[in-house]
Amino acid sequence: MARVRVERSVWFGEAELVPDPHRDAGWTVAVDGVTQSFVDLADPTYLKLPYVAWIGQAVDRHWPPGTAVSATYLGGAGCTLPRYVAATRPGSEQTVFELDEPLVELVREHLALDEVPGLEVRVQDGRAGVHGAPEDSADLVVLDVFRAGNVVTELATVEFLSEVARVLRPGGLFAANIWDGDPLPFALGAFASVCEVFPHVLVLAEPGVLLRHRAGNIVVVASTRDLPRPHLEAWGAAATNRMSCLTPRQLAAVAGTAPPITEANPHTTPVPPVLHPHHQRNSPEDQTSEA
Numbered sequence: 001m002a003r004v005r006v007e008r009s010v011w012f013g014e015a016e017l018v019p020d021p022h023r024d025a026g027w028t029v030a031v032d033g034v035t036q037s038f039v040d041l042a043d044p045t046y047l048k049l050p051y052v053a054w055i056g057q058a059v060d061r062h063w064p065p066g067t068a069v070s071a072t073y074l075g076g077a078g079c080t081l082p083r084y085v086a087a088t089r090p091g092s093e094q095t096v097f098e099l100d101e102p103l104v105e106l107v108r109e110h111l112a113l114d115e116v117p118g119l120e121v122r123v124q125d126g127r128a129g130v131h132g133a134p135e136d137s138a139d140l141v142v143l144d145v146f147r148a149g150n151v152v153t154e155l156a157t158v159e160f161l162s163e164v165a166r167v168l169r170p171g172g173l174f175a176a177n178i179w180d181g182d183p184l185p186f187a188l189g190a191f192a193s194v195c196e197v198f199p200h201v202l203v204l205a206e207p208g209v210l211l212r213h214r215a216g217n218i219v220v221v222a223s224t225r226d227l228p229r230p231h232l233e234a235w236g237a238a239a240t241n242r243m244s245c246l247t248p249r250q251l252a253a254v255a256g257t258a259p260p261i262t263e264a265n266p267h268t269t270p271v272p273p274v275l276h277p278h279h280q281r282n283s284p285e286d287q288t289s290e291a
Helices: 050-062 080-088 101-110 126-132 158-167 185-197 229-238 248-255
Strands: 006-010 013-019 026-031 034-040 070-074 093-097 119-122 138-143 168-180 200-205 216-223 244-246
Touching: 006 101, 013 101, 026 101, 034 080, 050 080, 050 168, 050 200, 050 216, 050 229, 070 080, 070 126, 080 093, 080 119, 093 126, 126 158, 138 158, 158 168, 158 185, 168 185, 185 200, 185 216, 185 248, 200 229, 229 244, 244 248
Parallel strands: 070 093, 070 138, 093 119, 138 168
Antiparallel strands: 006 013, 013 026, 026 034, 168 216, 200 216, 200 244
């Protein structure tokens, strides 16, 4: 049976589910022409978008293979990472906070969202979800949120990241996807915020982005215990889309520094996201309050 493109208006634009011509069960989730997720229904371990693969590698190396985790995600769309964790770590309990209810229903209807074991998708403000979560209740927190195409600066404040740290269990993993470009005003400030809260922090990105040659995805991973830096460095050097793995000192030498972002001093102006083959934009959040 031939697969066909599905289009539907959602809260923050026009959504499309586009069948992939090269993978029989592959689908691209897009809103207003911008890719938000890639999902392979037959192989949830296939991570097409580079930055999603980086987070997947960080998760894979932070815990022994197959170890179940409790995970919380801010931003969902096609729920690529929750599908990956469910497949590679059976028994994991996962919660996704996604504000765009029509988009959730579209994915539920066509991309087998209800068949992902251990996954609950809540149509709820993600920041409120974190504030309402019990202390030490999650092993993994992933932040990948944009609001109507813009980076959400209030989710990069020291105050909010302190709430994330409260929710994480000791030794848990925090991962955040950032979009920025020369001169990396938001990324450097967000990185400094994470460093204020967590003792172990790494940044993962393609070299051209860190060298300010172009805008792109930057992933920050953090924990209260050592991160698997040597393994990530080796994987990144061999990846098709080469990934650099830098410590705070290395990042400062390459790209400089910025003060941390706080509620009293939200000093950064992010570079707006653009149409880019490696940029996955998660569902836009509420334009007046964070989702």
